[in-house]
Amino acid sequence: MSLRIEDLSFSWPGQPEPLLKCPELHVKSGEKVFLQGASGSGKTTLLGLLGGVLLPQRGQIFVLDTPLHKLSAPERDRFRADHIGFIFQMFNLLPYLSVMGNVLLPLRFSREKQKRLQREAEEEAQRLLSSLGLDSVSDRQVQDLSVGQQQRVAAARALIGAPELIIADEPTSALDADSREAFLELLFTEISRSRSTLIYVSHDPGIASVFDRNLSMHTFHSDLQKDPSS
Amino acid sequence: MKYSVIGLSLASMNNRRLCTFLCMFSIAMSVALLIGVQRIREGARESFNNTVSGTDLIVGARTGPVQLLLYSVFHMGNPPNNLSWHSYQTFSQHPEVAWTVPLSLGDSHRGFRVVGTDEQFFRYFRYGQEKQPEFCNGQRFISADDVVIGSDVAKKFSYQLGMKIILSHGISDVSFHDHDDTPFRVSGILCKTGTPVDRSLFVNLAGLDAIHHDMDHSHGASSGHHHHHHDKEDIQPSSVSAMLIGLRSRTTVFHVQREINHYTQEALTALMPAMTLSELWDIIGIAEVAMFIVSLFVVFAGILGMLSSLLTTLNERRRELAIIRSLGASPADLFLLLLSESLLLGLGGCLMGMLLVYVALWIFHPLAESWWGLSIPVHLPNMTDALILGGVLLLSTIAGCLPGLKAYRQSLSDGLTIRI
Ligand SMILES: Nc1ncnc2c1ncn2[C@@H]1O[C@H](COP(=O)(O)OP(=O)(O)OP(=O)(O)O)[C@@H](O)[C@H]1O
Ligand SMILES: [Mg+2]
Numbered sequence: 001m002s003l004r005i006e007d008l009s010f011s012w013p014g015q016p017e018p019l020l021k022c023p024e025l026h027v028k029s030g031e032k033v034f035l036q037g038a039s040g041s042g043k044t045t046l047l048g049l050l051g052g053v054l055l056p057q058r059g060q061i062f063v064l065d066t067p068l069h070k071l072s073a074p075e076r077d078r079f080r081a082d083h084i085g086f087i088f089q090m091f092n093l094l095p096y097l098s099v100m101g102n103v104l105l106p107l108r109f110s111r112e113k114q115k116r117l118q119r120e121a122e123e124e125a126q127r128l129l130s131s132l133g134l135d136s137v138s139d140r141q142v143q144d145l146s147v148g149q150q151q152r153v154a155a156a157r158a159l160i161g162a163p164e165l166i167i168a169d170e171p172t173s174a175l176d177a178d179s180r181e182a183f184l185e186l187l188f189t190e191i192s193r194s195r196s197t198l199i200y201v202s203h204d205p206g207i208a209s210v211f212d213r214n215l216s217m218h219t220f221h222s223d224l225q226k227d228p229s230s
Numbered sequence: 231m232k233y234s235v236i237g238l239s240l241a242s243m244n245n246r247r248l249c250t251f252l253c254m255f256s257i258a259m260s261v262a263l264l265i266g267v268q269r270i271r272e273g274a275r276e277s278f279n280n281t282v283s284g285t286d287l288i289v290g291a292r293t294g295p296v297q298l299l300l301y302s303v304f305h306m307g308n309p310p311n312n313l314s315w316h317s318y319q320t321f322s323q324h325p326e327v328a329w330t331v332p333l334s335l336g337d338s339h340r341g342f343r344v345v346g347t348d349e350q351f352f353r354y355f356r357y358g359q360e361k362q363p364e365f366c367n368g369q370r371f372i373s374a375d376d377v378v379i380g381s382d383v384a385k386k387f388s389y390q391l392g393m394k395i396i397l398s399h400g401i402s403d404v405s406f407h408d409h410d411d412t413p414f415r416v417s418g419i420l421c422k423t424g425t426p427v428d429r430s431l432f433v434n435l436a437g438l439d440a441i442h443h444d445m446d447h448s449h450g451a452s453s454g455h456h457h458h459h460h461d462k463e464d465i466q467p468s469s470v471s472a473m474l475i476g477l478r479s480r481t482t483v484f485h486v487q488r489e490i491n492h493y494t495q496e497a498l499t500a501l502m503p504a505m506t507l508s509e510l511w512d513i514i515g516i517a518e519v520a521m522f523i524v525s526l527f528v529v530f531a532g533i534l535g536m537l538s539s540l541l542t543t544l545n546e547r548r549r550e551l552a553i554i555r556s557l558g559a560s561p562a563d564l565f566l567l568l569l570s571e572s573l574l575l576g577l578g579g580c581l582m583g584m585l586l587v588y589v590a591l592w593i594f595h596p597l598a599e600s601w602w603g604l605s606i607p608v609h610l611p612n613m614t615d616a617l618i619l620g621g622v623l624l625l626s627t628i629a630g631c632l633p634g635l636k637a638y639r640q641s642l643s644d645g646l647t648i649r650i
Contacts, residue, residue, distance in 0.1 A: 013643075044645070044646055044647050045645065045647075047646055048645035048646040048647070051556065051646060053555065053556075053645050053646050054645045073560065073561075074560055074562075077558050077559065077560040077563075078558065080556070080557075080558045081557060081558020081559075082558070086556040086557070086646070088553070088556070088646075091549055092553065093553075094238075094241075094242075094550055094553060094554075095245065095550075096241045096242050096244065096245030096246075097241055101241070105557060106557050106558070108234035108237070108238075108557075109234060109557045109558040109559060110558055169646070
């Protein structure tokens, strides 16, 4: 099991009603899940919970069978560094590093990801960039790339070190339809290769069909069961 | 992890090169100023304390040591009383005394003091590190109407060797007692010493007495005729303002000092120059402390400048910090990232500041020596410098905690939301 959520409830400080409520959710290893929800429905917040950056007020989150809610803050940071790759909506890259520097960045934070490399780090980065259609850009400054190219670099960064879970937060929302499809295709090829699980959130239902499973943010707005103690 | 964070802050600083450089430079300037002021203080104190060196005792009529030092060495104020020629003679023949130099003050030339002395002055007077006043031109006075002038005097009035100048009695610029009838001939011009010697004129004691004699005469015989022709060499001074004493052995200095202070025939004061000079420095040294405090504030300003620029960029870097956070950095790592940036800025500023100090010393050391006779010490960084640099590093570290803490709190409240 890659992901298991039970009895979850989360609200930001000052919010009267919980933003996210989810009695139960299971995601199998290697599944590619599409999670659709309107703007403001709490998609990014949910990903923060899965990444261990946020803690729920109530409930349990198991990622790769690890109970995130039981880990200390540094343990959750370590876990995120070792097992998860993130892709964000836009401006994913650090402007002061080269393309190569950006792709190699997660390895600086995780020995685990370094160990999973099957070849030299740079070779692997180059391979990922090539397979994502970015053969000749590795020494370029990231500002010089188009938005679509930048998102593919971000994908390469999420994929390096083959983390078990890839979390993508609307990575294609700034792309046109053609490059969106091309991006997804390349991403899927690489994810199948590393057999990672993918959680992909977007407000755009148009791409849902290519995923193994579709979820709606409504799943996270359902009422919880009564607290067993009461 | 920690290592990677420092690497990132280096890359990020390199990306904001101009800002980084300006920050470092403003710290460097303030560090250079502080250390420079420190060096000048050292140099000024050193050269002040060496206004007279090699002289073991200065003796004058009974008065406070600081006052005696002021009029005998700095030519400021007037001797309350003179020292009789008899006492002068007695102590110059004292068995422990190696040499004595008489000083007779109270006359001036266009605002500069005239010092009556004898050839012993040029043989024994020392300043700085046992340096002897040197002649840039000419030589010491030989006849009673020769005058040796200090470098500032020569420069101010463009006096040349052989020129005739008029000395006047009293110390005001406009004297009623100019004596056109006793002109003195410039026989020598001294080189710059950076001491009151530069602002003085030296005449033979006998010559000085001749002026006074002449004057007394003309006033006393206001209705009669004037005697213009004295045999100046014949005149014995009746008293002098002060005397410098060099001892055969330093170890007897306290003994001789006590003996002079308890001399029964005349009330006298003997002082040890080094001691009284540093006493005097403690009084006038307030200015240097003020200078030091001002430069401390400049350092604070430099660090505050760095702080404000770090805090400003922090908003632009919120996205960057969220990305780093998603890669597994903890809020503590982000704190460390910003802390290391200000530490690196402080470190760079310190190194650059030291470089500036040595470049400035290299340029200004010879100039300060020739302009003000001030020798600024050139040496490797010493304990004081280390303290200053350590203090600046500490301050920039403390300052760095503020943006660090802000980044820490931001990263906790933002989660993975990337804010623009
Ligand atoms: N750091 C935060 N502090 C407080 N409230 C927050 C924070 N981040 C998000 N929220 C609130 O939580 C709600 C959901 O925000 P979130 O960013 O998760 O939505 P989203 O589904 O990702 O939206 P979008 O599609 O626009 O990215 C919003 O109402 C927002 O105001
Ligand atoms: Mg979002």
